[in-house]
Amino acid sequence: MRVLVTGGAGFIGTHVVSALLRRGHEVVVLDRRDPAGASTETTARPAADGRRLVVGDVRDRDAVARALSGVDAVSHQAAMVGLGVNLDDMALYTSINDVGTAVLLAEMAAVGIPRLVLAGSMVVYGEGRYTCAVHGDTPAPPRAQSDLRIGRFEPRCPDCGADLTPGLVAETATPDPRNTYAVTKLAQEQLTRVWAREVGGSLTVLRYHNVYGPGMPRDTPYAGVAAIFRSALDQGQAPRVFEDGGQRRDFVSVHDVAAANVAALEAASATRGSPVPDGRAGDGTVAVYNVGSGQPRTVLDLAEALAVAIGGPRPVVTGEFRPGDVRHVTADSSRIRAQLGWQPQVPFDQGMAELAGAPASA
Numbered sequence: 163m164r165v166l167v168t169g170g171a172g173f174i175g176t177h178v179v180s181a182l183l184r185r186g187h188e189v190v191v192l193d194r195r196d197p198a199g200a201s202t203e204t205t206a207r208p209a210a211d212g213r214r215l216v217v218g219d220v221r222d223r224d225a226v227a228r229a230l231s232g233v234d235a236v237s238h239q240a241a242m243v244g245l246g247v248n249l250d251d252m253a254l255y256t257s258i259n260d261v262g263t264a265v266l267l268a269e270m271a272a273v274g275i276p277r278l279v280l281a282g283s284m285v286v287y288g289e290g291r292y293t294c295a296v297h298g299d300t301p302a303p304p305r306a307q308s309d310l311r312i313g314r315f316e317p318r319c320p321d322c323g324a325d326l327t328p329g330l331v332a333e334t335a336t337p338d339p340r341n342t343y344a345v346t347k348l349a350q351e352q353l354t355r356v357w358a359r360e361v362g363g364s365l366t367v368l369r370y371h372n373v374y375g376p377g378m379p380r381d382t383p384y385a386g387v388a389a390i391f392r393s394a395l396d397q398g399q400a401p402r403v404f405e406d407g408g409q410r411r412d413f414v415s416v417h418d419v420a421a422a423n424v425a426a427l428e429a430a431s432a433t434r435g436s437p438v439p440d441g442r443a444g445d446g447t448v449a450v451y452n453v454g455s456g457q458p459r460t461v462l463d464l465a466e467a468l469a470v471a472i473g474g475p476r477p478v479v480t481g482e483f484r485p486g487d488v489r490h491v492t493a494d495s496s497r498i499r500a501q502l503g504w505q506p507q508v509p510f511d512q513g514m515a516e517l518a519g520a521p522a523s524a
Contacts, residue, residue, distance in 0.1 A: 163431050164188040166233045168220050168266065169240030170213075171195045173377050174281065174370075177420035178237055179213060185424055190214045192229040193240070220262035226269045235277035235431065237423050238266060241350075244343060244386065252342045259346035260353065267357040276361070277430045278354060279423055282369040284331070284412075284452065286348045288338030290491035292326035294319040302326055302489070304340060310483045315405045317489055328410055328490035330458075333369070333450045333497055341486035351450075358446030365446065366426040368419075371454035371493045374513065375416030376520030388413065391465050392517060395474035403479045407462025410490040412454035415508035415516075422453045425502045454493025455506045467511065471518035 165182055169175040170191030182189050191213050218225025220240045230236075242258040270278065289302040302317035309315075316325040339345045351367055358365040374388035391401035426449075465477035498504050508516075 163234045163427065164190065164232055165235050165237055165427060166190045166192060166229050167237045167239060168192045168229075168262075169238075169281075172239060173375075173379060174373060174416055174419055175237075175239040176377060177375070177416045178239060178423045181417075181420040181424045182237075182427070183213070185428070187427075188214075190216065190229055190233060192216045192218060192220060192225065194219050221257065221265050223265055223269060226266055227273075230269055230273055230275060233275055235279070235427055236266070236270060236275060237279045237281075237427060238263065238350075238354075239281045241281065241347075242343070249342070255342045255346045256349075259343075260349045263350045263353050267353060270363075271357065271361050274361075275363075277364045277427070278357070279366045279368060279426045279430070280350060280354050281423075282351055282367040282450070283344070283347045284369050284371045284454075284491050284493065285341070285344035286337045286339050286351065286369065287331050287335050287491055288340045288344070289317060289488045290331040290410075291329040291335060292317060292490075293329060294322065294324060294326055296324065297321050300326060301336075301338070305489065307485060310405075313406070313481055315408070315483070315489060328492065330492055330494035331452070332494040333452055340488060355448055358448055361446065363446045364430045365448045366430060367448070367450045368422055368426060368453050368498075369450065369493075370419055371412035371414050371452065371491075373416050373419050374413055374517055376516060377416070378517070387411075387461060388464060388468070388517065391468050391477070392472075395468060395472045398474065400475040401465040401469065401477040402482070403462050403465050403477045404482045404484060404487070405461075405489075406481065407460055407465070407477070407479045409461045409487075410458045410492050411461060411464075412457070412491075412493040412495075413459055413464060413510065413513070414453060414455045414493075414506060415513045417508050418455070418504075418506040419453055421507070422451070422498065422502075422504050425498075425504045426451070429502055449501070451498035451502070452493040452495045453498060453504075454495045455510065456493065456495050457510060458492040459510060464514075467514040468518060471514045
């Protein structure tokens with residue numbers, strides 16, 4: 163199978179490319195960055211490991227058309243990620259994530275490529291799943307900044323005001339995006355569903371939880387928390403943990419995320435459709451899967467594990483907060499395990515040790 167990986171020179175994309183090559187697939191990479199140089203012009207050339215590289219922007223129809231030539235399926239990883247700085251980022255997020263996806267889908271439809279795996283995100287859920295002792299399963303409303311300022315971080319039941327108990331969120335949860343990045347990731351899902359319905363295509367959405375591993379970018383306003391902590395420790399500084407450090411996440415190794423992409427692509431190829439449809443979209447099929455380790459950890463757990471692995475200073479809990487952050491969101495990944503046979507292979511401590519010893523990307 164020949165697979166186009168958009169964003170294939172990025173953090174997750176490079177691992178997806180490597181995993182596909184190890185399985186004997188041909189790979190085409192479309193990315194604004196050329197791993198072999200600084201060229202920003204639209205070029206195409208073969209790489210030593212068998213990849214075909216197309217340097218160009220996913221919003222550029224000519225670059226996308228060139229990258230799609232002879233392709234059987236697409237793994238769409240290209241995106242602007244992270245919470246961002248402020249609303250000034252909104253136009254750029256929307257342009258790269260949503261306009262870029264629309265351009266890709268239009269070109270896929272034009273040349274008849276039937277299979278797509280989308281890099282989705284758990285951010286579409288907003289807060290995760292919660293239970294009230296009195297009222298049962300209860301959606302958590304956005305946390306009030308007045309509560310956050312006084313250190314009241316746990317979401318409260320909108321009916322009785324009691325603290326809610328977090329649980330695992332399943333793919334059937336109603337999306338509730340709470341920042342610009344989350345809105346654009348949900349829009350990507352909706353755009354790809356339109357494509358699947360209109361062309362009868364096979365769509366698999368992989369909702370990544372908190373991905374970490376070698377090749378993570380250095381600390382920027384768009385980096386994930388693992389990269390932020392790693393950058394601080396590399397400079398001999400204590401990781402600064404927001405809120406009280408009790409935020410629950412599902413930290414999953416990038417190796418496991420890459421394996422999930424391969425499993426989804428191969429299942430779709432074998433059945434000429436989605437592996438097990440989440441629902442039919444006209445003549446097309448759609449499957450949605452959480453991709454997580456299945457072992458919730460707190461943000462403080464992450465900071466402490468990295469500090470131990472690197473041998474750096476212990477983390478400092480600051481009580482600070484970021485508007486738009488959610489308190490708890492952890493994955494129920496049982497569907498992808500049952501339907502695709504995917505299993506996470508990298509234990510948390512092993513993954514932290516690998517991240518500690520790996521060079522960070524620029």
